[in-house]
Amino acid sequence: MGLVDCDKHGHQGLVWGISNEVQQNILADVSMTTGDIAYIQIPGEEFSYFQPGYVLNKKLYNSLELEKIPVNTKENIDIIEAVLKNHITGICIKCYTEYIERHNLPQVLIDVLGIRKL
Ligand SMILES: [Zn+2]
Numbered sequence: 001m002g003l004v005d006c007d008k009h010g011h012q013g014l015v016w017g018i019s020n021e022v023q024q025n026i027l028a029d030v031s032m033t034t035g036d037i038a039y040i041q042i043p044g045e046e047f048s049y050f051q052p053g054y055v056l057n058k059k060l061y062n063s064l065e066l067e068k069i070p071v072n073t074k075e076n077i078d079i080i081e082a083v084l085k086n087h088i089t090g091i092c093i094k095c096y097t098e099y100i101e102r103h104n105l106p107q108v109l110i111d112v113l114g115i116r117k118l
Contacts, residue, residue, distance in 0.1 A: 006092035013093040017113050021057040023091050026099045032057075034105065039112045040066060040084075042077055053112035054084055 002014040018026075025032050038061035041053040056064075064083055069076050093115060100109050 002090070004090065004092050006095060009092055009094040014090045015093045015096050015113050015115060016090040017051055017054045017088055018091060018096070019054075019056040019060050019087050020089050021060065022055055023089050025057075026091060026095055029099070029102075031103055032105070037105070037109065038062075039109060040071070040080070041112050042080075043071060051081065052114035054088060055109055055112060056084075056087070060087055 004014040006012050039055045
């Protein structure tokens with residue numbers, strides 16, 4: 001968990017693991033519904049120490065076809081994370097959580113990024 005200087009919230013925690021399009025929509029407060037968003041949960045901390053999950057726009061998620069790779073071995077998770085690395089960015093934790101709440105999006109989109117573990 002890094003830090004970010006947010007224009008709106010000042011010095012804040014940086015939440016990592018969202019796609020560029022999700023970040024842009026949140027920063028511009030463009031409305032998204034559950035149909036626009038997909039999330040990937042990495043099961044078990046034995047597999048991934050730093051990134052519990054990812055939140056992607058649906059179009060990107062569909063194009064990556066990651067559901068074809070079972071999230072059940074360290075090798076597979078390394079493959080998934082290598083693919084996602086090219087599409088993932090971060091955002092101010094308050095911008096993210098406030099957006100999710102303001103647009104009545106499900107709590108799982110906060111939980112999946114490990115935000116509650118703070
Ligand atoms: Zn912010």
